[in-house]
Amino acid sequence: MHPTSHAPRRNRRLVSGPAPVRWLLIAVALAFLGFFLVVPLVAVFTYALQKGVGAYFDAILEPESWSAIRLTLLAAAIAVPLNLVFGLAAAWLIARFRFPGRDVLLTLIDLPFSVSPVIAGLVFVLLFGRQGWLGPWLAEHDIHIIFAVPGIVLATVFVTFPFVVREVLPIMQAQGHDEEEAALSLGASGWRTFLHVTLPKVKWGVLYGVLLCNARAMGEFGAVSVVSGHVRGVTNTLPLHAEILYNEYNLAGAFAVASLLTVLALVTLAVKKYVEWKAESA
Amino acid sequence: MKSPSARRLTAALLSLLLSAVPALGGCSKPGAAQGEPITLLNVSYDPTRELYTDLNAAFAKQWEAKHGTKLVIKQSHGGSGKQARAVIDGLDADVVTLALAYDIDMLHDKGQLIPADWQKRLPSNSSPYTSTIVFVVRKGNPKAIRDWEDLLREGVSVITPNPKTSGGARWNYLAAWGYARRKAGGDDAKAREFISRLFKNVPVLDSGARGATTTFAERGLGDVLIAWENEAFLLTGEVGKDEFEIIVPSVSILAEPPVALVDKNVDRKGTRAAAEAWLQYLYTDEGQELAAKHHFRPRSQKVAAKYAHRFPTVSLFTIDEVFGGWKQSQKQHFDDGGSFDQLYVPQAQ
Amino acid sequence: MHSSARRRVLPGFGLTLGLSWLYLGLIVLLPLSGLFLKTFSLSWAQFWDTVAAPRVLAAYRLSFGAALAAALLNAVFGLLVAWVLVRYRFPGKALVDALVDLPFALPTAVAGLTLTTLYSRNGWYGQHLEALGFQVAFTPVGIVIALTFIGLPFVVRTVQPVLEDIDADVEEAAATLGATPWQVFTRVLFPSVMPALLSGFTLAFARAIGEYGSVVFISGNMPMKTEIAPLLIITRLEQYDYAGATAIAGVMLAVSFAMLLAVNLLQRWTHRRFETRPGTG
Numbered sequence: 001m002h003p004t005s006h007a008p009r010r011n012r013r014l015v016s017g018p019a020p021v022r023w024l025l026i027a028v029a030l031a032f033l034g035f036f037l038v039v040p041l042v043a044v045f046t047y048a049l050q051k052g053v054g055a056y057f058d059a060i061l062e063p064e065s066w067s068a069i070r071l072t073l074l075a076a077a078i079a080v081p082l083n084l085v086f087g088l089a090a091a092w093l094i095a096r097f098r099f100p101g102r103d104v105l106l107t108l109i110d111l112p113f114s115v116s117p118v119i120a121g122l123v124f125v126l127l128f129g130r131q132g133w134l135g136p137w138l139a140e141h142d143i144h145i146i147f148a149v150p151g152i153v154l155a156t157v158f159v160t161f162p163f164v165v166r167e168v169l170p171i172m173q174a175q176g177h178d179e180e181e182a183a184l185s186l187g188a189s190g191w192r193t194f195l196h197v198t199l200p201k202v203k204w205g206v207l208y209g210v211l212l213c214n215a216r217a218m219g220e221f222g223a224v225s226v227v228s229g230h231v232r233g234v235t236n237t238l239p240l241h242a243e244i245l246y247n248e249y250n251l252a253g254a255f256a257v258a259s260l261l262t263v264l265a266l267v268t269l270a271v272k273k274y275v276e277w278k279a280e281s282a
Numbered sequence: 283m284k285s286p287s288a289r290r291l292t293a294a295l296l297s298l299l300l301s302a303v304p305a306l307g308g309c310s311k312p313g314a315a316q317g318e319p320i321t322l323l324n325v326s327y328d329p330t331r332e333l334y335t336d337l338n339a340a341f342a343k344q345w346e347a348k349h350g351t352k353l354v355i356k357q358s359h360g361g362s363g364k365q366a367r368a369v370i371d372g373l374d375a376d377v378v379t380l381a382l383a384y385d386i387d388m389l390h391d392k393g394q395l396i397p398a399d400w401q402k403r404l405p406s407n408s409s410p411y412t413s414t415i416v417f418v419v420r421k422g423n424p425k426a427i428r429d430w431e432d433l434l435r436e437g438v439s440v441i442t443p444n445p446k447t448s449g450g451a452r453w454n455y456l457a458a459w460g461y462a463r464r465k466a467g468g469d470d471a472k473a474r475e476f477i478s479r480l481f482k483n484v485p486v487l488d489s490g491a492r493g494a495t496t497t498f499a500e501r502g503l504g505d506v507l508i509a510w511e512n513e514a515f516l517l518t519g520e521v522g523k524d525e526f527e528i529i530v531p532s533v534s535i536l537a538e539p540p541v542a543l544v545d546k547n548v549d550r551k552g553t554r555a556a557a558e559a560w561l562q563y564l565y566t567d568e569g570q571e572l573a574a575k576h577h578f579r580p581r582s583q584k585v586a587a588k589y590a591h592r593f594p595t596v597s598l599f600t601i602d603e604v605f606g607g608w609k610q611s612q613k614q615h616f617d618d619g620g621s622f623d624q625l626y627v628p629q630a631q
Numbered sequence: 632m633h634s635s636a637r638r639r640v641l642p643g644f645g646l647t648l649g650l651s652w653l654y655l656g657l658i659v660l661l662p663l664s665g666l667f668l669k670t671f672s673l674s675w676a677q678f679w680d681t682v683a684a685p686r687v688l689a690a691y692r693l694s695f696g697a698a699l700a701a702a703l704l705n706a707v708f709g710l711l712v713a714w715v716l717v718r719y720r721f722p723g724k725a726l727v728d729a730l731v732d733l734p735f736a737l738p739t740a741v742a743g744l745t746l747t748t749l750y751s752r753n754g755w756y757g758q759h760l761e762a763l764g765f766q767v768a769f770t771p772v773g774i775v776i777a778l779t780f781i782g783l784p785f786v787v788r789t790v791q792p793v794l795e796d797i798d799a800d801v802e803e804a805a806a807t808l809g810a811t812p813w814q815v816f817t818r819v820l821f822p823s824v825m826p827a828l829l830s831g832f833t834l835a836f837a838r839a840i841g842e843y844g845s846v847v848f849i850s851g852n853m854p855m856k857t858e859i860a861p862l863l864i865i866t867r868l869e870q871y872d873y874a875g876a877t878a879i880a881g882v883m884l885a886v887s888f889a890m891l892l893a894v895n896l897l898q899r900w901t902h903r904r905f906e907t908r909p910g911t912g
Contacts, residue, residue, distance in 0.1 A: 018812070022719055029715040030727070032708045036780055037730050039755065040745045044737070047745075086654045093647035103899065105651065107892040112659055113834055114887035116841030116861040117739070118868075119880040123662035126669055126873070129371035130393070133665060139372070147373040157658055166834055170827035171792045180641060190642030204792035212788055215735035221844050222739060229373040230358040230365075231323065232331075239738030244359055246744070247328040247492045249516050258741040262733055273725065363869040388871050444852055446866035486769050486851040489862065493848060496744070501751035501768070617870050618684075626854035627686050 041262060047255035059245070059253035060260060067233045068241040069260070071152065075224075075237065076217040079156040083213050087164025088206070092198070094165075095172035112161040120158050121226025124151055147229030152237065155223040160213045167209030171202050207275055219261055319352035320556045325375035327362040327449065327539070328492060329513055333576040334379070340572065341563045345556065353556060361490060362449035369395065369544065376548050376557040379541045381449035383407075384608035386542050395546045409538035410564035411578035414596055415457040417529040418498065418507040418514050425505045429531045430461045433480055433506060440483045441504035443494040445615070445622050450491035452616055454508040457535035459615070460604045464533060474621060481625050499526070510537060511593070512577035519577075536598040539578075663884070669877040681878045686854055687863055691883070694860040697771060698839035701778035706832040709786025710824070716787070717794040731787050734780050739844030746777050747848040769851030774859065777845045782835030789831035790824055797823055826898050833894045840887055 049056055059065065094106055112120065126132050128145040138145060145151050179201070183193045199206070221239040228235045236244065238257055246254035324334060338355040345353040358365065358373070362381035369375045370393035380386055386408075389395045401408045419427050425438050433440050443451035458480055459473050466472035486503060488494040491510065495517055498507040509517070511528075518526045541561055548554040563569050570585040579593050580586045586593075605611040615621045670678065681687065715721075716728050734742065750757045750767040760767055767773045797820065805815045843861040850857040860883055867876035 021812070025711060026715050026719055026721050029708070029712045030721075033712060033727060033730065036783060037733055040737075040742070040749060040780070041730070041733060043745050043749055043755070044741065047748075082654075086650065089643075089647040090651040090655075092643060093651050096641050097644050097648075099644075099648070103892060103895050105655070106895050107888060108655055108659065110833060110837055110891045110895075111663070111884070111888060114837035114840045114891065115663070115884060116843055116864060116880060118843055118861055118864055119666065119841070119877075119884075122868070122873075122876070122880075123666050125367075125371045126665040126877075127662050131371060135372065144372075144374075146371065147368060154658075158662065161658060162834070166830060167789060167792065170789055170830050171796055173826060174793050174796065174823060177641060184641070194643070201796075202792075204795050208788045208792055211732060212735060212784060215732045215784075219736045219738050225360075226364075229325075229368050230360045231373075232357050232359070234356065239740065242738055243740055244331070246740075247359065247490075248331055249329070249492075249495075255741065258738055261736045261738065272728070363871075367868065367871070392871055444866075447852075447862070447869055485853075487853060489847045489852060489865070496848075497751075500748065502753040503751065612870075618867075618872075618875070623686070623854070627684075 044255055044259050044262060048252060048259040049256075051252040055252055056256045059250070059256040064233050064236070065238075065241060065257060068236045068238045068257070071149070071236065072218050072238040074149070075153050075156045076214055078153050079160050079217045080210060080214050082157055083160055084164050084206070084210060086161075087168055087209060090165045091168035091172050091202075091205075092194075095169055096177055109162050109165050112158050115158075117159065117220070117222025118226060120223035121155055124154055124158075124227050146227045147231075147235060149235070151227035152224050152235065155227050156217045156220055159220050159223050160217045163213035163216065164206070164209035167212065168202050168205040171205040172198075175201050203275070203279070207272065211271065319354055320553055321354045321356060322376040322553055322557055322560060323356045323358065323374055324377050324379060324560075325358045325365050325369055325373060326379040327365060327381040328359055328490070329516065330379065330576075331357060331359050333573065333578070336572050336576070337564065337569060340568060341560055344563070345559065355560070361447075369393070374547055374551070375544050376551065376553050377541060377543055377561060379539065381539050382452065382608060383538070383540045384612050385449065386540055387609060389542070389544065393546075395544050396542055397545065400542045401540060403543070404541065404561060405565060406581045407538055408540040408542060409581070410541060410561075410569065411539070411573035411580055413511045413537040413539065413578055414534045414598060415454050415508060415531075415537060416511045416514050416534065416596075417531060418509055418517060418526050419505060419529055421525050421527060423527060423529065427506050427529055430458055430480075430533070433458075433483060433508075434476070435483075438483055438506065439485055439504045440480065440506050440508065441486065441488075441494050441498040442484060442508040443491050444487035444489055447489045448491055448494075450510055450513075451494075452611075453510065453535060453537045455615065455622065456601060456605060456611060457531075458508075459621075460535055460599050461531070461533045463604060464599070477621070478625050511579070515577035530594045530596050533597045533599065535604075536600045538600070666877045666884070667881055669874055670881045673874045673878055677874075678878050681875050682882045686858070687860070687879060689855045690858050690860040690863050691886075693771060693774070693858070694840055694883070695886070697774045697778055697859075698836050698842075700775045701782055701839045702832050702836035704775070704779045705782050705786045705835045706828060709783065709831060709835075710790055710828055713787045713790035713794055717791060732784050734783050739781060739842065740848070742780060743777060743845035743848035746773075746780060746845065750776065750849065768849055769853075769857065771850075771857060773849040773851075774846055774857065777849050778839040778842060781842055781845050782838050785835040785838065786828065786831030789827045789834070793824055793827040794820075829894060829898045833891060833898075837887060837891060840883065 090105075090109060094102060115123075124146055127134060128138060128151065129135050130139065145154070179197050180193050183197045184190070188196070219239060221243070224237055225240055225243070228237065228240055230236060230240060230244070232244070238261055242254045242257040245257060324338070326334060334355075334357055338357070342353045342355060345351075358368075358375070360368070362385050366378070366380060366385035366388050369378060369389060378386060378389065383401060386396070386400060390398050390400065404410075417427055419425065425435075426432070427438070432438065442454045445451040445455045455477070459477055462473040462476035463470060466476075486497055488497055491513060494507065495509065495513065497503050499517060507514075507517075514528050518528055541564060543554070543557050543561060548557045564573075565581070567582060567585060570580040570582040574580045574585055574589040574592070580589065601608060601611060605614070613620065673681070712731070716724065737745075747754075747768055749755050750760070750773055752758060752761045752766070752768070754768070757768060765772075767776060802815050802819055805819050806812075810818070841861055843859070843865070846859055847862060850859060850862075852858055852862055860879060864876045864879050867873075867879065
């Protein structure tokens, strides 16, 4: 879409250092990733398949696993768009304007990351639980929030809250806003400018933010475990289901279910490739 | 200046956010008004799923034959204390089947969900089946572990979970304490000394019973695992028949995992009859047989006699005899500053 | 003057300000206020006894120390990985790129179990490390490794988009003018990547402070030695002591907030320094 953005990319090797340095850096990076990511991943699949492929698929295809998959996808499908909208708004706000409380706002946005997952669940219990602030009112109206789907969604939204902002913000800051100002001065509306100028510029940040947010939403364990109630087939997400299988001495089953979540990495790959391909062919 | 469209969007987003929560709440609420099939929720602790899956299936069949209505029993499993907290905070359990009475006591103390004398409402302290604490050692018992004394020997490494976070570990701790106390003629100071030496041999404190089992079985750490008898059976039976064996100490504790009806919930949901019948069913011969099949010691004399060969005789003491009940022991041993904490933190004067 | 000029030009200030605070308030501040309210049910003396007990202090030291070490490791290697993924081509690059998100997708408990399996003394890594005299599982080193694992995507994924978007023109210009690659890196690239790097570091650090699931398996949980602060919160909850649990959590939260705020201020300062150079004013 921007003709200028392609030409430099091809020439980048010019300034990427001499070949030996290049290969050394690649080797170190790959060694690090190998130790920290690939080997653990292999271990997960080794465990998952230790009872054979048949047992692997049995564990994944049992009805309780399916309901866990559905719930996990549902929670992510609600949490990610909400955090995306908020993330874009907050990133725009923080990158483009100076106002009192800006640093406090940014820091508060980071806060859910440093809240222990256990506490992230507990705060919703303190709010919506039978003994919580809103508990009596909710009970009176027969509304179930915790130990039901809404609680799981809320906890997921909470723990994935900062991702999009945090991914979009640095890139929005790095790019400045001259183009937006130009578009606006040429008479484009605020929304048009945002959609056609800003969004394309920060698309990589948005993409990574959504991918991370999604991965974390599906993998979240601690906070969701506090608000879920663990009712089998009803309020168990995939990570919780994995834990339960483990506690029942079904180690292979637990890892089989967990390995399903790592398939997400492949989906990530596909999405990213697709976006890249679209960006280049546009 | 805000443009009108921006203001409209703000309003739309606002209402969306505000409406999202109650709307979701509405659609997920369990169908309370549905007349026909009855749904019960049993909130239980960790490794009891297979036991209750069997029990539920058998009971549901019986119930349907008798009443002509369908009965669905849902299960929830997790750490005993965490499960109790969930019920206190609003998880709609009809019945709870937990690892220790203290957790059910809290349903009364913190949640006013059940009467204080809940444990007297069902026979045998409301524990339809029992278990005890035993040792699991590596095949051939290379360190020649026979009894609690052997766990203090130098060079013996003992695996037990953290009693602060695991209900099962509290039974382990009290079993050791009770043994030492009995041996010293009721001297608690001697028992404390014994425990302190025992925990010098504990290299790792896993947060749960299952984690400790993994540490022992998969990581190859430790010479002895202190465990519930039924979990020891699970470990030696399924995972490592040729790797481990069970050693039964001379004296141990009678572990009584209790069950209770959650009065406030069943009365609100109108499920009292079914929930009570389910609890009674646990005490029937059929229920007792299933408990024995899943490695719990049956209460019924008749069924116990039938399975006597599976469960070795141990001299068992109860928590009430030695410690004056769960509340007392929780306070004395496991709450902050209790005897367990004193093992690790030098007491400030 | 500068800011008011901007505000006039760029739209959406009111909308985004309102939306941000509203959403933040509903999702984060309202629930967290409940936490502090619960803490206030303690008397000052009770609160102090809870949070200043030697065991709790030891746990705080461990949690914050291990989180810092893990975040530093991630900053160094994350920058390297991002650089390699953006700038170089090598076989299997797309796959490696996809794998970076794995630590988020894997449930933390599974990650903890897996890492413990690898590093315990009969594990793939552990047996070799043991031979060399290192013990990783059930020591603070194991905790740092678990925290590095769960925080790994942060730095890579915050730095990556910025690197992808940096105009190579500036670098090329610098190179043409005779700058060495190292000079190009330190003078041109590093300053523009710095905000993103700091941001990633902060996130990895913040996340590591509170982490529980992946750590409990590998830490061994020995009081005073390898007991992390979130574990103490759990033990409080096991005693049905919600107020004590929230007190420990509240202190952690307050300290994290102060640290995050400091980093954000630092970041704004570095950003401004960088921003003024290309002549924005």
